[in-house]
Amino acid sequence: MAVARLWRHIPARYNLIGTECQICGGLYFPPRTTCPTCRRDGKIIERKFKGTGEVVTYTIIYSASSTFRRQTPYVLAIIRLDEGPQLTGQIVCNPDEAEIGMKVRPIFRKLGEDGSSGIIYYGTKFTPLREASK
Amino acid sequence: MRDVAIIGVGCTNFGEMWERSFRDLFVEAGLNALEDAGTRGEDIEALYVGNMSAGKFIDQEHIGALIADYAGLAGSLHIPSTRVEAACASGGLALRDGVMVVASGLHDIVIAAGVEKMTDVETGVTIDALASAADREWEGFMGATFPGLYAMMARLHMHKYGTTREQLATVAVKNHHNATMNPKAQYRKDITIEEVMNSPLVADPLRVYDCSPITDGAAAVVLAPAELARKLNDAPIYVHASAQASDTITLHDRRDITTLDATVYAAKRAYEMAGISPKDVDVAEVHDCFTIAEICAIEDLGFVQKGDGGPATEEGMTALGGKIPINPSGGLKACGHPVGATGIKQAIEIAEQLRGDVRERQVNGAEIGLTHNVGGTGGTAVVHILSVNKR
């Protein structure tokens, strides 16, 4: 895997920078260059997302590819961000804690490493949002 | 546009076939289909082959030419050969391409085929190759596996509709039972609900027995214009609809995580094309890559209301002898899932059902059958409707 493939996604993966269409108000994460609603009539600008949201559904991965095998079991979820868009990400928590509707917040973590090139890549994971946040 | 018929079918055994190569598998299926059709290589005008990932599984691209070469259709006949890819829907799409090119009048006799050789790499590589059917950048890089994505559908389906773990297991038990009657199937043994529920977790709530296996295999059909079909073969099966639809590649961007809108739209288009409704379908082969996928499929194809797939399966509606038998071949789950070949194998099972050729697993009196082939978690869906009757 070439470094550029990882580097070009740093704003989105590290800081949850997505896009917004100024015509229809549609919000998109990850970023898109074309609004799927307005298509050629859309006007896309950058938009940062807070990263807080709620678990729509989740799984606990026991069998993973070589990149993630050492992390198993881990919780993977579809998260609806407070602003609306949904994304797929890991939740750093005890697998027994995970539940649909759970509120989460973002944390910066190592995501994985490419075995052949040895490149380590980072990005956003999530953790349960507790009342007295640490 | 002309109507199109299937005039010959050929399929290898499905399974882990250490002694057989990619090209061996393809050639066997192709020759069997030509023999069944009563046609010769010289009659073939074009070849479409569904293949998901030969690049990753056997380090080989340019599959169209390779296959034409080893089938004896390249060196002297030079027929056009095209590889078609839509992940697990590659076979269904190859069939659709074959149907379209015959319907258009460009070619008369065409082969639509599918092949996958999955056991030449270690399991980790296979898992990773299958994950490329989903969005690598925004699902795979986050740690999503292919079973993991379907597991998230399953969890939400259980949460929204009360679908139970036992109902999911019933899909596997039924399909394994059907496969006991299919000599080409990978797993020809009955399993119990308890065996499914106690098998190791892959991606909670899905377990090993909820997942389709890693399989080698190939399948091919010969297509011809409907008006010529009877002259070429005495048991043609007619293609009444060939429809396809797309959806977002990521599961998280769907309108509803528990509905495959690509299936809904492909089915709607197919029913309109065939002039039928779901209740007219006598038998169907659906894309049960995981047990939850069959539950969603029977809902999204309109055989039951959304949310009723679990109870309907538990009550035996989809078993042989039920109101709408689903996956009499054993499905992807037990017949096996050589990814690119699956969509063609589904059409072969339905064609043989409609011809009345499948002995113990025969759905009596079946006249209209449906095939449903999905790519990824539903980024692509292909639906075909086949009939014994010429329009």
Ligand SMILES: [Zn+2]
């Ligand atoms: Zn817009």
